[in-house]
Amino acid sequence: MKNHLIRRTVSTGARNLFRRDGPTALAARVFPHVAQLKSMSRDGGQREEHCAGTRIPCLTGFFTPLRKKFRAPAVLPSLQLFFAVLGFFPMSAQLMAQVAIQGEMVYTMAGEPIRDGVVLIKGAKIEAVGPSATTKIPDGYRVLKAKIVTPGLIDAHTVVGLSGLLNQTQDQEQLEKSAAIQPELRAIDSYNGRDPLVDWVRGLGVTTLHTGHAPGALVSGQTMIVKTYPPNVEQAVIRPEAMVAATLGPGAVSDKKDKPPGTSSKAVAMLRVELIKTSEYVQKRSKTDPEKKASRDLRLEVLARVLDGSQPLLVTVHRHQDILAALRLAAEFKLRLVLDGVSDAPLVLDEIKKSVFPVIIHPTMFRASQETENLSFETAAKLKKAGLLFALQSGFESYVPKTRVVLFEAAGAAANGLSFNEALASITIDAAKLLGISERVGSLEAGKDGDVALYDGEPFEYTTHCVGVVVSGVVTDTQPR
Amino acid sequence: MRAVTSENQRADFPPATRGFDEPSFTAEHKSVLLAVILFAGFFPIDLRAQEQPLAFTGVQIIPISGDPIDQGVFVVHRGKIITVGPRGTATPAGATVRDVSGKVLMPGLVDTHSHIGGISGGDPSSPIQPELRVLDSIDVRDASIQKAQAGGITTANIMHGSGLLMSGQTLYLKLRDGNVIEDLIITNKDGRIAGGMKMANGTNPRRDPPFPGTRAKSAALVREKFVAAQEYHDKAARANGDPEKLPARDLGLEAVVEVLDGKRVVQHHTHRHDDILTVLRLQKEFGFRVVLHHVSEGWKVADEIAAAKVPCSIIVLDSPGGKLEARDVDWKTGAVLEKAGVLVGFHTDDSVTDSRLFLRSAAFAVRAGMTRAGALKGLTLAGAIMLDLQDRIGSLEPGKDADFILLSGDPLSVYSHVLETWIDGKKVFDRSDEKDRLWATGGHGAGNPRQTPLCCFGTWEDMR
Numbered sequence: 001m002k003n004h005l006i007r008r009t010v011s012t013g014a015r016n017l018f019r020r021d022g023p024t025a026l027a028a029r030v031f032p033h034v035a036q037l038k039s040m041s042r043d044g045g046q047r048e049e050h051c052a053g054t055r056i057p058c059l060t061g062f063f064t065p066l067r068k069k070f071r072a073p074a075v076l077p078s079l080q081l082f083f084a085v086l087g088f089f090p091m092s093a094q095l096m097a098q099v100a101i102q103g104e105m106v107y108t109m110a111g112e113p114i115r116d117g118v119v120l121i122k123g124a125k126i127e128a129v130g131p132s133a134t135t136k137i138p139d140g141y142r143v144l145k146a147k148i149v150t151p152g153l154i155d156a157h158t159v160v161g162l163s164g165l166l167n168q169t170q171d172q173e174q175l176e177k178s179a180a181i182q183p184e185l186r187a188i189d190s191y192n193g194r195d196p197l198v199d200w201v202r203g204l205g206v207t208t209l210h211t212g213h214a215p216g217a218l219v220s221g222q223t224m225i226v227k228t229y230p231p232n233v234e235q236a237v238i239r240p241e242a243m244v245a246a247t248l249g250p251g252a253v254s255d256k257k258d259k260p261p262g263t264s265s266k267a268v269a270m271l272r273v274e275l276i277k278t279s280e281y282v283q284k285r286s287k288t289d290p291e292k293k294a295s296r297d298l299r300l301e302v303l304a305r306v307l308d309g310s311q312p313l314l315v316t317v318h319r320h321q322d323i324l325a326a327l328r329l330a331a332e333f334k335l336r337l338v339l340d341g342v343s344d345a346p347l348v349l350d351e352i353k354k355s356v357f358p359v360i361i362h363p364t365m366f367r368a369s370q371e372t373e374n375l376s377f378e379t380a381a382k383l384k385k386a387g388l389l390f391a392l393q394s395g396f397e398s399y400v401p402k403t404r405v406v407l408f409e410a411a412g413a414a415a416n417g418l419s420f421n422e423a424l425a426s427i428t429i430d431a432a433k434l435l436g437i438s439e440r441v442g443s444l445e446a447g448k449d450g451d452v453a454l455y456d457g458e459p460f461e462y463t464t465h466c467v468g469v470v471v472s473g474v475v476t477d478t479q480p481r
Numbered sequence: 482m483r484a485v486t487s488e489n490q491r492a493d494f495p496p497a498t499r500g501f502d503e504p505s506f507t508a509e510h511k512s513v514l515l516a517v518i519l520f521a522g523f524f525p526i527d528l529r530a531q532e533q534p535l536a537f538t539g540v541q542i543i544p545i546s547g548d549p550i551d552q553g554v555f556v557v558h559r560g561k562i563i564t565v566g567p568r569g570t571a572t573p574a575g576a577t578v579r580d581v582s583g584k585v586l587m588p589g590l591v592d593t594h595s596h597i598g599g600i601s602g603g604d605p606s607s608p609i610q611p612e613l614r615v616l617d618s619i620d621v622r623d624a625s626i627q628k629a630q631a632g633g634i635t636t637a638n639i640m641h642g643s644g645l646l647m648s649g650q651t652l653y654l655k656l657r658d659g660n661v662i663e664d665l666i667i668t669n670k671d672g673r674i675a676g677g678m679k680m681a682n683g684t685n686p687r688r689d690p691p692f693p694g695t696r697a698k699s700a701a702l703v704r705e706k707f708v709a710a711q712e713y714h715d716k717a718a719r720a721n722g723d724p725e726k727l728p729a730r731d732l733g734l735e736a737v738v739e740v741l742d743g744k745r746v747v748q749h750h751t752h753r754h755d756d757i758l759t760v761l762r763l764q765k766e767f768g769f770r771v772v773l774h775h776v777s778e779g780w781k782v783a784d785e786i787a788a789a790k791v792p793c794s795i796i797v798l799d800s801p802g803g804k805l806e807a808r809d810v811d812w813k814t815g816a817v818l819e820k821a822g823v824l825v826g827f828h829t830d831d832s833v834t835d836s837r838l839f840l841r842s843a844a845f846a847v848r849a850g851m852t853r854a855g856a857l858k859g860l861t862l863a864g865a866i867m868l869d870l871q872d873r874i875g876s877l878e879p880g881k882d883a884d885f886i887l888l889s890g891d892p893l894s895v896y897s898h899v900l901e902t903w904i905d906g907k908k909v910f911d912r913s914d915e916k917d918r919l920w921a922t923g924g925h926g927a928g929n930p931r932q933t934p935l936c937c938f939g940t941w942e943d944m945r
Contacts, residue, residue, distance in 0.1 A: 165802035373928025462844030
């Protein structure tokens with residue numbers, strides 16, 4: 001593969017930053033700002049699409065601000081604009097009343113925790129955060145109280161909403177097995193925001209999901225970033241096309257003998273072939289002569305974004321040899337990876353660290369068998385010690401799925417070597433940085449989304465209850481769970 | 482040897498209300514326990530390891546049979562518990578004394594439903610196979626057994642899966658470090674190997690013929706088998722020892738007769754409220770002793786379960802669902818059943834949940850309203866009762882087996898770790914030992930069976 005075949009764009013620059021900088025700089029730069037994205041090279045150029053139910057153009061790019069996703073009467077376009085500027089959902093006025101959350105301890109994840117703190121939320125956004133002595137609650141605010149207050153939790157990788165609570169054929173949309181490589185499948189086209197599993201995880205404090213197509217096919221589709229409220233995906237989505245989900249190693253191997261890949265090497269070879277095809281497609285797409293210009297190919301269009309670095313390849317990989325295969329592939333095609341799973345990560349820490357790719361670690365309590373047989377409760381602690389940027393996930397287990405609540409996975413990590421703050425960061429601010437959404441979520445700071453979780457005790461303790469959840473300023477849950 | 486019972490044992494099949502004995506922990510009871518000590522000869526225990534008494538002092542003791550003791554004294558000798566007392570209780574002369582202040586000591590955990598040991602899910606050739614013994618398929622070197630030790634589990638009921646209506650004879654194992662399966666078995670006073678009978682209803686056993694296609698068919702097939710066993714039993718009884726009149730041996734019916742006689746407890750997988758009631762209906766008809774397992778919708782029929790005096794072993798998962806029948810599984814099940822007066826225990830169903838996280842199940846039950854004492858009993862003594870082993874294990878009392886765990890803190894806290902696991906006075910897990918620690922935390926090599934053929938990874942010198 002010749003590098004010059006890859007189109008150099010603004011986002012290529014971002015990719016280089018991603019590759020050269022350490023984790024901290026990386027965190028800020030993993031995802032280019034929306035302004036950069038506008039100029040990002042994409043087949044068909046920047047497209048304007050309309051948000052469902054509105055005539056407002058929605059950017060379907062990487063970073064589509066939530067405020068552009070509102071639903072409003074089409075007869076009042078100027079009012080829509082007004083609301084859009086405020087970042088306001090015209091949902092239920094009652095639910096959207098101003099909210100004040102008082103916590104005996106408020107973990108803002110932006111500095112030291114605040115004893116006897118207050119979080120004020122106005123509309124969808126946080127208005128102020130501070131000690132109760134200096135942060136007065138204005139009249140008319142609905143007051144919620146809790147022992148411990150944290151930012152709304154972020155599940156850095158899940159299938160919730162595609163994989164439903166029942167785990168029955170009719171509610172499982174996370175894996176399409178008809179072909180090995182199907183990056184054109186979009187999570188947003190199958191996300192069910194009304195599945196009871198979305199309610200379940202939200203009731204335990206989870207407000208943001210990076211969800212989508214599951215491991216289990218070489219390239220299974222795309223992921224999306226979405227809030228756990230409101231149920232309408234168009235309103236809840238943060239990024240409709242977040243990453244392209246790939247699997248290497250035994251997890252990519254087809255269960256049918258006549259259907260490749262049959263081995264791990266074949267999986268890598270197939271992906272290489274496809275990426276080379278993509279670079280040729282990119283070249284042909286750039287031709288101005290309509291006779292020579294390639295016609296649109298949805299699949300290669302997505303892989304082109306992987307090639308130019310504007311959409312990371314989320315590679316689920318567990319064994320050490322497969323982790324190295326993923327890094328080899330990334331080096332060959334200059335890909336931006338997010339490593340996912342990585343049960344054997346402690347065996348190849350130096351290589352992962354050198355790559356500067358962020359890691360979404362397997363759920364702490366993931367089943368250890370076959371390719372995950374060597375996973376450890378202490379993987380997170382080992383990665384932390386090595387100075388890697390990582391987040392935790394609930395992941396996906398097909399048989400009697402149990403790792404569905406990222407709060408519990410972080411609890412397991414906290415009990416096995418991570419400090420309380422580190423574990424909480426892995427499902428709040430660190431996850432937000434890794435996903436490139438830290439401008440919106442992940443910490444309690446004025447101007448960020450009003451996403452808050454309330455607990456009646458230490459959140460990781462088994463016997464503590466989540467007693468309240470606020471998503472984008474809406475009090476969604478108050479029943480202790 | 483024919484396993485059918487003799488005439489004088491027969492009388493009638495046990496009444497439906499015959500349940501499970503809960504120890505009362507009176508002085509009289511303790512004398513019974515003393516009698517049990519006399520049966521120590523039945524246990525395949527290596528006593529050499531503990532010629533000297535071993536005393537733990539300064540430790541918080543959770544005996545289960547009584548209130549917790551702060552800074553207590555706990556002494557074991559020759560595989561048995563000899564002292565459970567408050568601070569200042571004398572330790573025997575010559576005892577090795579360990580000050581474990583700040584730690585917590587409680588009975589070894591009893592997992593009433595597990596699939597560790599590398600066993601198969603069940604034989605798929607037919608739906609009712611009581612003649613199958615899980616005994617014949619356990620790999621004592623499987624890593625899952627070491628992991629269960631690391632989770633503080635000292636006794637486990639190992640069973641085939643729920644894909645059959647009756648998938649075979651289960652095995653109550655002490656998770657000793659054994660070389661062969663016989664090192665781990667528990668022998669009952671009558672000489673039989675301790676174990677139950679695994680049964681299941683609901684959707685799991687529903688398949689193409691010869692498996693049932695509906696719930697009613699499932700019940701009918703099971704009833705037919707029990708009726709056949711009754712007749713087999715009666716025929717044997719009428720033969721009165723005459724070899725000419727005895728029925729031809731039938732391994733399956735022999736095992737079901739043990740069930741009808743109450744010698745072998747049915748360990749019954751069941752989720753939905755109507756399936757639970759079906760089990761109770763069949764139990765009433767045939768009088769077998771039964772423990773309900775999973776009981777996802779048990780909270781809907783708690784009073785009926787309580788009235789039938791049937792214990793429940795429940796599973797705790799992170800969310801409802803995962804399968805259609807578990808749609809309404811709820812953390813409150815333990816609390817609701819406890820309140821209704823049902824004996825409640827827990828299980829891992831390993832590998833459905835991880836044996837190393839067994840304590841977590843009880844903690845989640847407490848989260849949803851179960852009493853702390855009830856939940857801790859559910860991990861220990863309740864399980865022992867469900868396995869008919871309450872005279873030997875499940876609580877810390879003089880005369881009982883020295884099966885206990887040492888914890889770094891509150892058993893219901895996520896931050897607590899099992900530091901040591903002891904069975905029959907022998908330490909089988911020690912978190913401070915690097916090799917043992919691997920089983921507790923996972924990591925490279927933790928997936929391999931104990932004592933692999935390649936004894937020493939990475940040291941080629943040793944392999945020459």
